[in-house]
Amino acid sequence: MAYQLLSPAIMDAVQTENKPKNGVVSKQTFRFPHGIMGFENIKNYCLLDKEEDGPFWWLQMLEDPELSFLLIPSQVGFPNYKPDFSREDLDLLKIENLESLMLFQVVTVHPDGRATANLKGPIILNRDNQMGAQFVVKNAVEYAVDAPLGE
Numbered sequence: 001m002a003y004q005l006l007s008p009a010i011m012d013a014v015q016t017e018n019k020p021k022n023g024v025v026s027k028q029t030f031r032f033p034h035g036i037m038g039f040e041n042i043k044n045y046c047l048l049d050k051e052e053d054g055p056f057w058w059l060q061m062l063e064d065p066e067l068s069f070l071l072i073p074s075q076v077g078f079p080n081y082k083p084d085f086s087r088e089d090l091d092l093l094k095i096e097n098l099e100s101l102m103l104f105q106v107v108t109v110h111p112d113g114r115a116t117a118n119l120k121g122p123i124i125l126n127r128d129n130q131m132g133a134q135f136v137v138k139n140a141v142e143y144a145v146d147a148p149l150g151e
Helices: 085-092
Strands: 013-016 024-031 042-051 057-061 067-073 101-109 115-117 125-126 132-135
Touching: 024 132, 085 132
Parallel strands: none
Antiparallel strands: 013 067, 024 042, 042 057, 057 067, 067 101, 101 115, 101 125, 125 132
16 A cells, blocks of 8 residues: 555645644654755754654754654654664764664655655654754665655
8 A cells, every 4th residue: 555645745845834733742852963965054853743644753944844854754664674874874873772763764745646755865863862864874775765655
């Protein structure tokens, strides 16, 4: 079953104005020292988990709250995903507890309603120190930037 998201306005960065504050299951802020690809100057984000959005989460820019990235947890969308990260990349996050890490893919909803995810450049969040990063995985040749969701 492929994921079909109805709003073609949702792309890599989406408008999130008028999103209700109720129904938010969790909300946590993260600092991205290097930003996110294409948004390197934006360093501060808020991770939102809303029950009405099902398996999807939002990574909202604090500097421009009307813009967010749609995310899906790796274990939900791609349970067999095995990214290989460099030690230098992971050192940036100052990881002390592996259980504090969250791994997401950025989702793109295409005009025809198809949803794909970027497996080459996942988002990693360290909940212990509120640091986040997007890295290109070392084994990127094994993955697509537009992997179909739900296939």
